[in-house]
Amino acid sequence: MIIEIGHYALVLSLAVALIVGVVPVIGARRRDTAMMALAPLGSLVLFGLVGISFAVLTWAYAVSDFSVKNVWENSHSLMPLIYKYSGVWGNHEGSMLLWLLILVFFSALIAVFGRNLPDTLKANVLGVQAWISIAFLLFILLTSNPFLRLDPAPAEGQDLNPILQDLGLAIHPPLLYLGYVGFSVSFSFAVAALIGGRIDAAWARWVRPWTLAAWTFLTAGIAMGSYWAYYELGWGGWWFWDPVENASFMPWLAGTALLHSSLVMEKREALKIWTVLLAIMTFSLSLLGTFLVRSGVLTSVHAFATDPGRGIFILCILAVFIGGAFALFAWRAPMLKAGGLFAPISREGALVLNNLILTVATATVLTGTLYPLVLETLTGEKISVGAPFFNMTFGLLMLPLLIAVPFGPLLAWKRGDFLGALQRLYLVAGLALVAGLAFYYAENGGPVMAVAGLALGFWGMFGALADLWYRANFGKAKFSVAWSRLKGLPRSAFGTALAHFGLGITVLGVVAVTTFETETVVELKQGMTAEAGGYSIIFDGMREAVGPNFTEERGHFTISRGGVTVADVWSSKRLYTARRMPTTEAGIVTFGLSQLYVSLGDPMEGGGIVVRVWWKPFILCIWGGALVMMIGGFVSLSDRRLRVGAPTRRVKAVKAALEAAE
Amino acid sequence: MTRKQKRLTIIAGGMSFIIAAVLLVMFAFSQSVAYFYMPADIATTDIAPGTRIRLGGLVAEGSVKRGGGSTVSFTVTDGSGSVPVSYTGILPDLFREGQGVVTEGAFDAATHSFVADTVLAKHDENYMPKEVADRLKEQGVWKEGEGISQ
Numbered sequence: 048m049i050i051e052i053g054h055y056a057l058v059l060s061l062a063v064a065l066i067v068g069v070v071p072v073i074g075a076r077r078r079d080t081a082m083m084a085l086a087p088l089g090s091l092v093l094f095g096l097v098g099i100s101f102a103v104l105t106w107a108y109a110v111s112d113f114s115v116k117n118v119w120e121n122s123h124s125l126m127p128l129i130y131k132y133s134g135v136w137g138n139h140e141g142s143m144l145l146w147l148l149i150l151v152f153f154s155a156l157i158a159v160f161g162r163n164l165p166d167t168l169k170a171n172v173l174g175v176q177a178w179i180s181i182a183f184l185l186f187i188l189l190t191s192n193p194f195l196r197l198d199p200a201p202a203e204g205q206d207l208n209p210i211l212q213d214l215g216l217a218i219h220p221p222l223l224y225l226g227y228v229g230f231s232v233s234f235s236f237a238v239a240a241l242i243g244g245r246i247d248a249a250w251a252r253w254v255r256p257w258t259l260a261a262w263t264f265l266t267a268g269i270a271m272g273s274y275w276a277y278y279e280l281g282w283g284g285w286w287f288w289d290p291v292e293n294a295s296f297m298p299w300l301a302g303t304a305l306l307h308s309s310l311v312m313e314k315r316e317a318l319k320i321w322t323v324l325l326a327i328m329t330f331s332l333s334l335l336g337t338f339l340v341r342s343g344v345l346t347s348v349h350a351f352a353t354d355p356g357r358g359i360f361i362l363c364i365l366a367v368f369i370g371g372a373f374a375l376f377a378w379r380a381p382m383l384k385a386g387g388l389f390a391p392i393s394r395e396g397a398l399v400l401n402n403l404i405l406t407v408a409t410a411t412v413l414t415g416t417l418y419p420l421v422l423e424t425l426t427g428e429k430i431s432v433g434a435p436f437f438n439m440t441f442g443l444l445m446l447p448l449l450i451a452v453p454f455g456p457l458l459a460w461k462r463g464d465f466l467g468a469l470q471r472l473y474l475v476a477g478l479a480l481v482a483g484l485a486f487y488y489a490e491n492g493g494p495v496m497a498v499a500g501l502a503l504g505f506w507g508m509f510g511a512l513a514d515l516w517y518r519a520n521f522g523k524a525k526f527s528v529a530w531s532r533l534k535g536l537p538r539s540a541f542g543t544a545l546a547h548f549g550l551g552i553t554v555l556g557v558v559a560v561t562t563f564e565t566e567t568v569v570e571l572k573q574g575m576t577a578e579a580g581g582y583s584i585i586f587d588g589m590r591e592a593v594g595p596n597f598t599e600e601r602g603h604f605t606i607s608r609g610g611v612t613v614a615d616v617w618s619s620k621r622l623y624t625a626r627r628m629p630t631t632e633a634g635i636v637t638f639g640l641s642q643l644y645v646s647l648g649d650p651m652e653g654g655g656i657v658v659r660v661w662w663k664p665f666i667l668c669i670w671g672g673a674l675v676m677m678i679g680g681f682v683s684l685s686d687r688r689l690r691v692g693a694p695t696r697r698v699k700a701v702k703a704a705l706e707a708a709e
Numbered sequence: 710m711t712r713k714q715k716r717l718t719i720i721a722g723g724m725s726f727i728i729a730a731v732l733l734v735m736f737a738f739s740q741s742v743a744y745f746y747m748p749a750d751i752a753t754t755d756i757a758p759g760t761r762i763r764l765g766g767l768v769a770e771g772s773v774k775r776g777g778g779s780t781v782s783f784t785v786t787d788g789s790g791s792v793p794v795s796y797t798g799i800l801p802d803l804f805r806e807g808q809g810v811v812t813e814g815a816f817d818a819a820t821h822s823f824v825a826d827t828v829l830a831k832h833d834e835n836y837m838p839k840e841v842a843d844r845l846k847e848q849g850v851w852k853e854g855e856g857i858s859q
Contacts (some may be wrong), residue, residue, distance in 0.1 A: 079800035080760070188838050190823045228832045235761055281802070302810075356741055388712060388715070389715075390715060391715060391718050391722070396719070399719065399723075403723050403726060403727075404726070406737065407726065407727055407730045410730075411730060411733075415734075418738070421754065428744065428762075429744070429745030429763075430742050430743060430744050430745060431745065431763050431813070432738070432741070432742055432744070433741065433743065433813075435737075435741035436737045436738065436740075436741040436742065439733070439736075439737040440730070440733050440734050440741070443733060444730055444733070568797070568798060569779075570778045570779065580812070620802070628802075628803070629802040629803070630802055631802050646799065648779065648800070649775070649800065650774065656800055657779045659798075661797050670716075
C-alpha cells in the first residue's frame with residue numbers, strides 16, 4: 048500500500064508539473080497575477096509530492112521490501128543500514144528519482160527565496176523548471192519506474208554492486224546532483240530572460256548566487272567522486288579521463304566560465320548574450336552528461352543497466368531542451384542590447400580570456416569524449432581516446448589560464464594597467480619559483496620541468512594572497528589601517544582569493560603526484576619487505592575474515608621508517624557473496640599530505656602474494672585544493688551583496704540605517 | 710585604439726587561440742587514439758609493431774600462466790582467432806578465464822606477441838565489456854541474455 052502511495056505521488060506530481068509548466072507562463076504573457084501566483088505554490092507542492100515518493104522508496108529500502116523489483120535488484124537484507132539508505136540512488140531508477148528530487152528542490156528554493164524577483168520572470172523561470180521536471184517525470188514513469196512490484200515477492204535481494212557499498216555513495220551522488228542539476232536554475236533563468244526579451248545587470252545578480260551554489264556543490268561532488276574512485280577501485284589513480292568523469296567535468300568547466308562571465312555582466316552590463324548562451328550550454332552539458340551516464344552508450348560503474356529505450360528517451364529530452372533553447376536563443380538573442388565597452392587589457396578582458404580558455408578546454412574534452420561514439424556510429428570503427436589525449440590537449444590549454452589567474456583580480460575594470468599588475472606580481476613570481484625549487488630539492492629528483500609545474504602551483508597560491516594584500520593596501524598604508532581594510536573587504540573578495548588559492552593547491556598536488564609518485568610491484572612472502580617513499584613495508588601475513596555480506600582475505604602490513612614502526616595497515620581482497628563479485632580494498636596510510644597506498648594482487652605458488660605499493664606524495668593537495676575552492680564558494684555565497692535587491696532585507700537595512708540616524 | 714581596433718584585437722586573439730586548440734586536438738588524436746581489434750581482425754589486418762591498439766575478446770580457458778614476479782600471460786580469443794598476450798602488473802578483480810577482457814598495448818617487434826600495459830575488465834553484471842559483447846553478438850558467439858552464470 049505504501050509503495051503505491053509513492054507511485055501515485057509521482058503520477059500526481061506529473062499533473063502538478065504540467066499545470067506549473069503551462070498556466071504561469073501564459074499568465075506571464077497576459078500579466079495575470081493570479082495565474083503567475085500559481086508558480087511558487089505549484090513548485091512547493093511539486094517538491095512535496097516528489098519528496099513523498101522519494102521517502103517511500105527510501106522506506107522500501109530501509110525495511111528491505113523485496114516485493115519492489117528495484118529493491119530486490121539492488122539490496123540485501125544483510126547489507127548494513129547506511130548502504131540500504133544510500134542504495135536508494137545506487138541504481139538507475141533511484142538515481143533518476145534523486146535527480147528529479149533535487150530539480151524540484153531547486154524550484155522550491157526559487158519559490159521561497161525568489162520573493163524579490165519580478166513576477167513575470169519568476170513565473171517563467173519556474174515554468175521552465177517545470178518543463179524539465181515534466182520531461183524527467185515522464186522518463187521515470189515510462190521507462191524507469193522504481194515502484195514496479197514483483198509477485199510473488201522473493202525472499203532475498205540480489206545485493207548492491209559491492210563497489211557502491213561505501214560511504215562515498217552516500218555523499219558523492221547527492222553532492223554531484225546538487226551541482227549538476229543546480230545549473231538548471233541558470234538555464235531556466237536564461238530561457239526565461241529570452242522569453243521575456245529583457246536582460247540586464249539585475250538578472251545577472253539574481254542568477255549568480257544560484258550558479259555559485261551549483262558550482263560549489265559540483266566542485267565538492269567531483270572531488271569526492273575522484274577520492275572515492277581513488278580509494279575504492281584499488282588502482283591508485285585519482286582521475287582517469289573516463290567519459291563518465293568528463294560528463295561531470297564539462298559542466299564544471301562551463302559553469303566556472305559562467306560564474307566569471309556573469310560577474311562581468313553584473314558589474315559592467317557587458318557580455319550579456321554570451322552569458323545567456325553560456326548558461327544554456329552549461330546545463331546542456333549537464334543533460335548530455337546524464338545521457339552519457341544513463342543511456343548505456345558507455346560501460347562503467349555508473350551505467351547500471353543498458354536499455355536502448357531509455358537512451359533514446361534521454362536523447363529526445365536532450366534534443367528538445369538543448370535544441371529548443373538554442374533555437375530560442377537564435378530567435379531572441381539579437382533583440383538583447385549589447386552592453387558596455389572595455390579595453391582588451393582590463394578586468395573584463397581578463398575574464399573574457401578566462402571564458403575563452405575554459406570554453407575551448409570544454410570543447411576539447413567534449414571532442415575527446417564524443418569522438419569515439421560518433422566515429423563508431425558513422426563508420427563502425429571502435430577506438431579509444433584515453434588519458435594521453437586529454438593530458439596533452441587539456442593540460443596545454445590550461446597552462447595560459449593558470450598563468451593568467453593572478454593577473455585578473457589585479458586589473459581594474461574597463462581599462463587596466465598591465466605593467467602595474469606585472470610589477471606587483473614580480474615578487475610573487477620570484478617567491479613561487481623559489482618555493483618550487485625548494486620543493487623540488489626536498490623531493491630530490493625528477494624531471495627539471497617539475498620545477499616549473501610546482502612553481503605554477505605556488506604562483507596560483509601566492510597570487511591569490513597578493514590579491515588580498517594589495518586590496519587591503521598592505522605595505523603602503525600603516526599595518527593597522529591595512530588590517531582594518533582587509534577585515535572590511537567584501538566576502539566575495541575572500542571567496543575569489545580562496546577559490547584561486549585552492550586552484551593553486553590542486554595544481555601543486557597534481558604536479559607533485561605525477562612527478563614524484565613511485566609504484567612498486569613485488570611478490571612478497573610473510574616477513575618480506577617492500578620499500579616506497581622512504582618507508583619500509585613489512586608483510587606480516589594473510590588472514591581470513593568474514594563481513595556482514597562478504598568474506599575477505601586480508602593482509603597485514605607494518606610500516607616503519609629508519610627501523611621505527613610508524614603505522615600498520617590492512618589491505619584486503621573481498622568476495623561479496625550474493626553477487627560473487629570480488630573487490631580490492633586498498634590499505635591507505637596518510638603521512639601529512641602524502642599517502643602510502645597498498646593494494647593486494649594475486650596469490651602466487653609457494654605462498655607469496657603480489658603486492659602493489661604506491662607512494663603518493665602530496666596527493667591530498669588535489670582534493671584539499673578542491674575543498675578550499677568549495678569553502679571559497681560558500682564564503683562568496685554568504686556575501687551580502689549577492690542579496691542586494693532583496694526588498695525584505697533592504698527594508699530592514701534601511702530601517703536599521705534610519706534608526707541609527709535618529 | 711578605436712573601438713573597432715579593440716574589438717578586432719579581441720576577436721583576432723580569440724580566433725588564434727581557437728585555431729591553436731584545434732591543431733592541438735588534431736595532433737593529439739593522431740598521437741594517442743587506439744583502435745579496437747578482436748583476434749579475428751589481427752590475422753587479416755597488418756598492424757605495425759609498436760602501434761598502440763586495444764585488443765578485446767575472451768580470456769581462453771586454461772591459458773592464464775603466471776611467470777616470475779608479476780608477469781602474467783594469457784590468450785585472448787574470439788572463437789575464430791586467438792592472440793597471446795603478456796602483461797606485467799596486477800590484474801583487475803574481475804579478470805577471469807572464459808570471460809571478456811579488453812587489453813591495451815602494442816605488438817612486440819621481436820617476439821610478435823602482444824604486450825599489454827593496461828588490462829580492463831570494467832564491465833557490467835554480464836562480465837562482458839561492451840565492445841567485446843557487441844562483436845561477439847555480431848558473430849553469433851554470444852547471445853543476449855546469456856550472461857555468465859555463477
